[in-house]
Amino acid sequence: MLKELLIRVGFAHIALPILGGRGAVLVFHRLGPPQADLIFEANQRNIVSASTFGLLLDALAEDGVDVVTLDEAQQRLADPRARRFVCLTFDDGYRDNHDLLLPILEARRVPATVYVAPGLVDGTSPLxxxxxxxxxxxxxxxxxxxxxxxxxxxxxxxxxxxxxxxxxxxxxxxxxxxxxxxxxxxxxxxxxxxxVLAARHMMDWTMIRRLAASPMIEIGAHTLSHPPLATLTEHAAAEEMAGSRERLEHETARAVRHLAFPYGSPGTTGAREAQIAAALGFRTAVTTVRGNLDRRHAEARHAWPRHGMGPADGPSALRLRLAGISNPFHIVRPDR
Known part of the structure; x- marks a missing residue:
């Protein structure tokens, strides 16, 4: 209710030019109804209904915010005259990304990046x-x-x-x-x-290839086994990143140019991981640290922040995040 009130009184409109930066990356995981066999909120909050996702896309269109690829985002960050934008990203490689997300994106002609961890797909790295x-x-x-x-x-x-x-x-x-x-x-x-868990929840490689063949979806790397990279040696962390790209390129016959760090929080991902991603030649790498993109991110491309979107996050929550307010009591000030 507070978020709705802040939107009604124009708070987001006022904050946007001051705190909103130039664009943002949104992170989702799954689309669909709540999973009856999952009892913990930590798992349920990664599932956004298809109808809510549609409302978010409607809100972006109404507000004149372009949905663009990560490559286009890089270009816009370097151009002060460019329109505001949002990038859509989905982590891990869940089955509903094929069954629900793909048709929505193709029908609306909206791009997204789906980051896949091959070990989660194969079941060799347990969920x-x-x-x-x-x-x-x-x-x-x-x-x-x-x-x-x-x-x-x-x-x-x-x-x-x-x-x-x-x-x-x-x-x-x-x-x-x-x-x-x-x-x-x-x-x-x-x-x-x-x-069994992989077969129940994750895409198979045929589905992933179908996504990769769509002009609306780019497949990104998400490491091989989805580990907290900060717990690994530098060499092992690099192997996880590079190995994921190699496997995905082999399976999809498409270039893999972007990376999402597993978990992506300060305790699991830091400056070392960003440096490794840059050295490996990834164009961008994304975290789950909250925040918008501003001018400095045109060069600092390997630790981009993302706003996590959950089942209760409708258009008002989205508008506040894009205005630089991740919740009504937490302001993210961009460094221009």
């Missing part, structure tokens, strides 16, 4: 957030190496939420061997099947 959701939903307690063996009661809602948050923290901050041990425990002790 741990769904594996964890599945195990916690049905077990009264979990015994997991975090890294020490720890038993977590999950019999009630509070316990389940605590277990998810605790384990998710390990999966995004711990070294690779700890993360691997945790996943092995989920698979061997609680019957989680990564291949």
């Amino acid at each position: 741990w957030w769904y594996a964890l959701d599945e195990a916690i939903a049905r077990e009264p307690r979990l015994r997991l190496p975090l890294p020490a063996e720890t038993t977590i009661a999950t019999g009630d809602r509070t316990g389940k939420q605590r277990a998810f948050a605790t384990t998710a923290h390990v999966m995004t901050t711990a070294p690779a061997d700890v993360r691997a041990g945790l996943m092995t425990a989920l698979i061997e002790r609680y019957g989680v099947d990564p291949k």
Whole structure:
């Protein structure tokens, strides 16, 4: 209600020329209805209904904001006379990107970039957030190496939420061997099947090739196995980025020129990762740090911010973000 009120009184209109920068990148993951088999808000908030997505596109058109490719965004950032813009990006490679997103983009003639992590598609890199959701939903307690063996009661809602948050923290901050041990425990002790999860949630390679063939979609790299890159050595992080591009180019016969860092938060991605992406020749690399794009991002192309969009984010929330207000109490001031 507060967001609606701020829009009605013209707050976004006032803030836009001061705080709005020159454009923005929006990050989505999935389109569709809520998934009945996912119990945690952390997983549900990555799903935006197709109708809400349509309303966001309508709002952009009404406001005269162009939806452009990442390459076009680079050009506009370098041109002070260019119109304001938004880039649409989708992370991971979910099945609904093929079933729902592709028809919408082609019908509206709107471009987007879909960042794909090949390991998530193959099931060789488990969708741990769904594996964890599945195990916690049905077990009264979990015994997991975090890294020490720890038993977590999950019999009630509070316990389940605590277990998810605790384990998710390990999966995004711990070294690779700890993360691997945790996943092995989920698979061997609680019957989680990564291949089944991949088949249920992710596109297959035929679908990805169909997206790559569309003039409305560009496939971007999202590393091979979707790790928190800051936990890896520099060499391993570079292999993740370059290996993702190599596999995607092999599968799609299309150049892969843009990168999204997994998780993309300050704890998982930093200056080192941006430098690696630049050295590998990616044209842009995106984070999940909130903010708009301004003049400096024409050169600082390997740590672009993005605004995350969730199921409750309608046109008012979008307009506030594009005006430089990620929420009514948090102002992002661009550095022009």
